[in-house]
Amino acid sequence: MIVVMEQGATEEQIQNVITKLVNLEFSVHRSTGVVHTVLGGVGPAEVVDPEEFRVMDGVKECLRVMSPYKLASRRFRPEGTVVKLERAGAGTVEIGGQRVVVMAGPPSVESEDQVRRTAEAVAKAGARFLRAGAFRPRNSPYQFQGLGEAGLQLVRQAADEFGLFVCSEVIDLSQLGLVDAYSDMFMVGSRHMQNYVLLRGLGEVRKPVLLKRGVASTMEELLLSAEYILLGGNYEVVLCERGIRTFEADTRSTMDISAIPVAHKLSHLPIMADPSHATGRRDKVTPMARASVAAGADGLLIDVHPDPDAALVDGAQSLSPEQFAELMGQLHNIAPAVGRTI
Amino acid sequence: MIVVMEQGATEEQIQNVITKLVNLEFSVHRSTGVVHTVLGGVGPAEVVDPEEFRVMDGVKECLRVMSPYKLASRRFRPEGTVVKLERAGAGTVEIGGQRVVVMAGPPSVESEDQVRRTAEAVAKAGARFLRAGAFRPRNSPYQFQGLGEAGLQLVRQAADEFGLFVCSEVIDLSQLGLVDAYSDMFMVGSRHMQNYVLLRGLGEVRKPVLLKRGVASTMEELLLSAEYILLGGNYEVVLCERGIRTFEADTRSTMDISAIPVAHKLSHLPIMADPSHATGRRDKVTPMARASVAAGADGLLIDVHPDPDAALVDGAQSLSPEQFAELMGQLHNIAPAVGRTI
Amino acid sequence: MIVVMEQGATEEQIQNVITKLVNLEFSVHRSTGVVHTVLGGVGPAEVVDPEEFRVMDGVKECLRVMSPYKLASRRFRPEGTVVKLERAGAGTVEIGGQRVVVMAGPPSVESEDQVRRTAEAVAKAGARFLRAGAFRPRNSPYQFQGLGEAGLQLVRQAADEFGLFVCSEVIDLSQLGLVDAYSDMFMVGSRHMQNYVLLRGLGEVRKPVLLKRGVASTMEELLLSAEYILLGGNYEVVLCERGIRTFEADTRSTMDISAIPVAHKLSHLPIMADPSHATGRRDKVTPMARASVAAGADGLLIDVHPDPDAALVDGAQSLSPEQFAELMGQLHNIAPAVGRTI
Amino acid sequence: MIVVMEQGATEEQIQNVITKLVNLEFSVHRSTGVVHTVLGGVGPAEVVDPEEFRVMDGVKECLRVMSPYKLASRRFRPEGTVVKLERAGAGTVEIGGQRVVVMAGPPSVESEDQVRRTAEAVAKAGARFLRAGAFRPRNSPYQFQGLGEAGLQLVRQAADEFGLFVCSEVIDLSQLGLVDAYSDMFMVGSRHMQNYVLLRGLGEVRKPVLLKRGVASTMEELLLSAEYILLGGNYEVVLCERGIRTFEADTRSTMDISAIPVAHKLSHLPIMADPSHATGRRDKVTPMARASVAAGADGLLIDVHPDPDAALVDGAQSLSPEQFAELMGQLHNIAPAVGRTI
Secondary structure (H helix, E strand, O other): OEEEEOOOOOHHHHHHHHHHHHHOOOEEEEEEOOOOEEEEEEOOHHHOOOHHHHOOOOEEEEEOOOOOOOOOEHHHOOOOOOEEEEEOOOEEEEEOOOEOEEEEEOOEOOOHHHHHHHHHHHHHHOOOEEEOEOOOOOOOOOOOOOOOHHHHHHHHHHHHHOOOEEEEEOOOHHHHHHHHHHOOEEEEOHHHOOOHHHHHHHHHOOOOEEEEOOOOOOHHHHHHHHHHHHHOOOOOEEEEEOOEOOOOOOOOOEOEOOHHHHHHHHEOOOEEEOHHHHHOOHHHHHHHHHHHHHOOOOEEEEEEOOOHHHOOOOHHHOEOHHHHHHHHHHHHHHHHHHOOEO | OEEEEOOOOOHHHHHHHHHHHHHOOOEEEEEEOOOOEEEEEEOOHHHOOOHHHHOOOOEEEEEOOOOOOOOOEHHHOOOOOOEEEEEOOOEEEEEOOOEOEEEEEOOEOOOHHHHHHHHHHHHHHOOOEEEOEOOOOOOOOOOOOOOOHHHHHHHHHHHHHOOOEEEEEOOOHHHHHHHHHHOOEEEEOHHHOOOHHHHHHHHHOOOOEEEEOOOOOOHHHHHHHHHHHHHOOOOOEEEEEOOEOOOOOOOOOEOEOOHHHHHHHHEOOOEEEOHHHHHOOHHHHHHHHHHHHHOOOOEEEEEEOOOHHHOOOOHHHOEOHHHHHHHHHHHHHHHHHHOOEO | OEEEEOOOOOHHHHHHHHHHHHHOOOEEEEEEOOOOEEEEEEOOHHHOOOHHHHOOOOEEEEEOOOOOOOOOEHHHOOOOOOEEEEEOOOEEEEEOOOEOEEEEEOOEOOOHHHHHHHHHHHHHHOOOEEEOEOOOOOOOOOOOOOOOHHHHHHHHHHHHHOOOEEEEEOOOHHHHHHHHHHOOEEEEOHHHOOOHHHHHHHHHOOOOEEEEOOOOOOHHHHHHHHHHHHHOOOOOEEEEEOOEOOOOOOOOOEOEOOHHHHHHHHEOOOEEEOHHHHHOOHHHHHHHHHHHHHOOOOEEEEEEOOOHHHOOOOHHHOEOHHHHHHHHHHHHHHHHHHOOEO | OEEEEOOOOOHHHHHHHHHHHHHOOOEEEEEEOOOOEEEEEEOOHHHOOOHHHHOOOOEEEEEOOOOOOOOOEHHHOOOOOOEEEEEOOOEEEEEOOOEOEEEEEOOEOOOHHHHHHHHHHHHHHOOOEEEOEOOOOOOOOOOOOOOOHHHHHHHHHHHHHHOOEEEEEOOOHHHHHHHHHHOOEEEEOHHHOOOHHHHHHHHHOOOOEEEEOOOOOOHHHHHHHHHHHHHOOOOOEEEEEOOEOOOOOOOOOEOEOOHHHHHHHHEOOOEEEOHHHHHOOHHHHHHHHHHHHHOOOOEEEEEEOOOHHHOOOOHHHOEOHHHHHHHHHHHHHHHHHHOOEO
8 A cells, every 4th residue: 555645744644644554554664755755555455445545634645556356366376267167968168268168048048948949059059058047137027037946947958958068147145056956157147246145155165156247347346256256265256248337328238348358467267258238239249249259258158049039038139049150150260360269 | 119110111020020019918009101110019018128129120219108117106106205214212204204314324333332422423413313334245355344243233222322213234135134123224235226136025024225226227227126125015115326437536436416306206215315425535425415405315324433534444435423513514504495404 | 656566576677667767757766665666756747647657567556646737736726716707787706706606598599589588587586697609519410500600799788788797608719719709708618628729729818718527527637628728827717517428318417516526626726517418407407506506516507598498409408587596596595505605 | 209298198288299399390290099199200300309308298208210310321321431542652542341451650750760660660560551640639738749740741751651541630620731731531539529610621621531439429429420521521431439438447448349330330431440549558459459350340540659668648558560560460360250351
């Protein structure tokens, strides 16, 4: 923590800052310059908000030097994390490795036939995961909220038939066991990125977690949320960019593709991209999926529905199986240009 | 739902839209204009996203006519809702009535002495509620997370001693009973505004709920979240504006004061304002509290700490008891200018 | 400028930063800590972007200590600036003094009758300035762009008849002389806040300038734009908050009321508020005008039209003369609560 | 224009809306539904803000059916626009054609040597345009503002030596002739996207214009600004995405890659991308350049400096010649994946 005092700050003001730093268990180094006195503190900086110093009398600026997260930082594991899953029938998959991993599936499970047809199509086109919502958080209580456990069963069954892994959203700690029984990987949706009770629960399990960025969350906040899971001992965390909220209304949210290289610089965790939720519009999904891979994404989440216009939920953002296959074909050409395969 | 077709849309495209509307149980009215064909649908519009139509071939625009929320809309109760609480020792308080209600307290419960001193000071200055965090959702797992049940006990005790009501945050459904035992009103924080499991749980209880707006949530989304609670039969919901996330960095978030008149127009629910969390800076709290009351807020949440510079959490945004008393004095002059008392 | 090196930064990396600082004419002070080496530079910090250091190898963080603006900073004139205007017939007015100054008028000059009726009404209700657009920057080339010089004449004439000052927008340097001939004060609209050719031109004149904040501009950028004018020798600058662009769509922009206390802290320049352009909706103008005064605004800009529903431009945000008179009545009660009059 | 009346709107309210529509020269079609009366108006919809109706009594919603821009819309020229330039020595280049066009150069002209070395390097690597700032709009008056005409001369000279076209920023109408004399294409920076005096001036010339999106501008506003130029008879307009302002602080602005497919859908004008200004950080430029091409960009603007760490301006976002050559190599692999060459 570095605190720069105002020009003309009194000795009393400087002492107050030193006292506060010491109380917070910082070792303080004082540097008296011609214009400004600068106080450097070495200590558990990550737990203190610089704002606490900025409001003190005589303080000009305050800068936190150390990252507020540790286990999620690139420094903790410079070589990067590869999340590996194995399952009889589905084989092995690595997220964060050389191959770009695609998760695909319908936004919501609606029926056995719908899930089965989707699973068949996405497996054929090269997806490794079936991702289909069984518990759906929706803005409105009047919207379809998912089939629950029956939905999870259908997803597992279809995935097994076509050799896919299953990644399922968990929206409350109380459902952890249930989702666990049917899934190979947990997903935390953007609305729950700061549900710390849930994150702590996921730190206790030993299954990978896909953690989606909140629509108004900075990358630092995303990594702090990952830290909650890592701190529990679960190191299998995969980040996911899914669009942030801005003033622009031509897409549902603004997909922050630069979050991909930012994540790779700040953290060792893999990062995937979800152009379906980010754009909310079918015709934007394909170009944004290509852009994500070109920017270095470790994987993609793509909504696919056998008949998008008839989908109960998020049909507007779902590709048809044909559109998905076409996208996968394009990605096969783009991935090598960034040293990857798909 | 009104769907405007593109100039030159084919009859097949028009029929596809009609079919989709009919499948969604809309009665359709077709109006063929010189330039555009317009389809009007009467039905359960609130469950369908207009985007589902916008991506269809031949569709120019789509407009949802009916509000997606019903119970939270002003039309449902044009005269407005007054949330009334009674408690022996604390008397009666009405939120949404003529008097502006102030909730105050330390950002986090730290010790018996701290809570007691704060309660005494805020009661004396005119606050009606003691609000103090016992379970604290924090961005970082390394930050102080609150005293838990022990904290709730201290708050209840101090509130009872000084004749105050208690409003406490609940961050997970599993804590509902615990928080209930010590509090007169629940608070849902901004991070949990879209935790639907929690909202549904709060719909089942018969105690008022203070629902804070998410930092990236529109007013429509806030009202949809309120709808989850109302739909469960709990009509005692109070909204709260606490700042939205923008590019501006001189304050922690940008307090959207216009949300106050917007809420009053769209909904019958009272709306309070939290300038402490919105601005994150002590010296901005007082002017923004005055502005909130001048704009018509039904109440205020103010962080007060006996020694803000020593606070474990959010000291930067806490007023001292003296600053709080001074603010209350100013509000006594402003409230009458908008036909209120405090 | 303070540059914090990464843990483990090499001596070569440190020397590269020192060299760059020295090349930029900084005197460098080096502090070697247990964990981080910190370099402090005293020099013309305001011209260097900290980002230039952040991208250098081995740099952890960089903090600019000195404000990038000087003449606009509070430190330059701690007692605050009062912009004073005098004119025969209109008397004297001070912006930044004890009295809150109101500028009012139609969004666009449409006809002699319209301007005259408006001027009469706003003068009677207590406004001191007539503000009416003669050159109107509009998003679309198909929208009404104002009457030009003929409009300026009508405004001057009406203002003189009713003892008002005139504040007029200037949208290009080439119109400076023309607008000067008819006006007592210049206005720079939000679209031109970063038109530096125009700002420099306004630095050369000796008439006050009302400088509106851009819809995506930080307060620092606003003050840097003011610095362009001040640097030319024109110290009569008044800032104006008029809403920033956010995701919220219930109002045209989000009025950042906290910009008012922020400006007062950072700068000695007065700050006014424009709730008409900020909200874009008539029914929100009155509560936001009250909130602005309660937060400490030095003045208000209010759109008033004799028949808002018939206005060619921005009728949606214009008050009728009756609504304006009612607002002024409310402000008479609020201003004293913050130690002001109106 | 479609106006939906509130449930229970009175006949008088309906007649008021009809009168306003008729006054605005709309032909009105009335449809009386069971719940809502809907008024459809055919007329010059693009000049009227729907907000003007939304504030009227009894109005529920209002929807503008026709695009507010005409000449910039895809409908005006469905086959798309290809902007073609020819120059002896530089040959022919087409923007919007099959080949992705790269403009590169130093953020600011500093010296003959600097420009010459950069021109040589970028020409060799495959750039077709030299883009180098001679007039630099800067937030601060203390920052380097460019060499002016001397800079333009250096750029022209270097471009001619290495067979490049020149694209130069114009920041005020008064400089149009000067910039014209040395350049093959004009650039309008993001700060001037809504400088309508300048845009109208550019409508009069017969040289292509690169129009950059404002940092807080919607795509609709960008296209309306293009309309100002097109309306003057200059059809050679190229759009450019350069990042929008959001809360995210890890990059200077958030590059809205989805603006590329959005522009291609809404408009016939080509769109380029500027990852240097968007991200403001060297290490993010390359992945975002790749992503832009993968998303379908018609061209790129890349800042290149022979010694980025020594640049007077924007060095943080400049690639070295080696990094630029490496980027071009990567793009050679990505372009074919989207059916383009580079």
